[in-house]
Amino acid sequence: MNSHFSPVALEHASRLINHGPTVLVTSAHGASRNVMAAAWSMPVEFTPPRIAIVIDKRTYTRELASASGSFGVCVPGAAAADLTYAVGSTSGRDIDKFARFGIAAMAGPVLGLPLIEAGCVAWLECRLIREPHTEDAYDTCFGEVVSAAADPRIFEQGRWSLRGDNADLHTLHHLGAGNFACAGNVIQARPLAGEIAE
């Protein structure tokens, strides 16, 4: 594994998607592998780190994730907007998207999932928590994060650091139809008068 990412402690893993970025979902089973884009994901717990993600039951990703009991989540940076939209607009049943789009993948340290670092700023390996009803009724899959890493230029010591000098690494947030907002312009909230004990 030739990685420039740094490991993220599991208790900080949910923060990687806390702010609602669009992500890439990776999967593999036997000799097959795939990657798709998913705008719909969220953490559901910090400890243990668990997430929910919508993966349509008709997708190849869902088939591979169900078969293997695992999926990867990679967080693309602004520079990967075109790639994110491309893997979200094609089916892995028809093509190997890694080959077609020249995506370098490495094997995850715990589950061996294909993980993408070029153009991405973080990844998480997840064990699928089987929830047949929710998967069926809402296409909502739950997963427990078993390993995570991030680019230290933008996520360090458990915190995102979105600055003017790392704009290419800012996360993408899909507005629809290939339009992505980037997360930036960080505001630190100040206490309101009503919060101060009187």
Added chain:
Amino acid sequence: MNSHFSPVALEHASRLINHGPTVLVTSAHGASRNVMAAAWSMPVEFTPPRIAIVIDKRTYTRELASASGSFGVCVPGAAAADLTYAVGSTSGRDIDKFARFGIAAMAGPVLGLPLIEAGCVAWLECRLIREPHTEDAYDTCFGEVVSAAADPRIFEQGRWSLRGDNADLHTLHHLGAGNFACAGNVIQARPLAGEIAE
């Protein structure tokens, strides 16, 4: 109802949270009402518009939403960062946050939920879809959107329009500890070479 928002067609309602904004969850039952912040929500379907949102079982919001079978989702703009953090750091069991923080609420058109427009850019009224297992195991509540509206200065004809001249209305994305990224700098993805049929 004295509103400067425009109705959002139900088939576009899921787009209001498609890009992962932190939201305010409102609730009411009998004479009680509350508002809290939630960073963890996502659409799960466009038609019918359904969402999932994490509401901790220990919160007063969860108690009111369970009792009434409904909850509201309001999307705060950048100018409401302090308010968002304030309602996320106090409990409605102790205070009426609307009164304490001077939050004007109006009654939603379908469910009568308290909805906030000042400082916010959109709202959705949701009927709770009872899922006892998921609510218990993951604090994940599913809801069906029955009405929605948005500030036409930033969401119009089913689309977000994040521009330089409406930065105060850009959505908030919680990074942790009161730090919010704002969604802006919109990128339109371009097709990659591999997407073109050869």
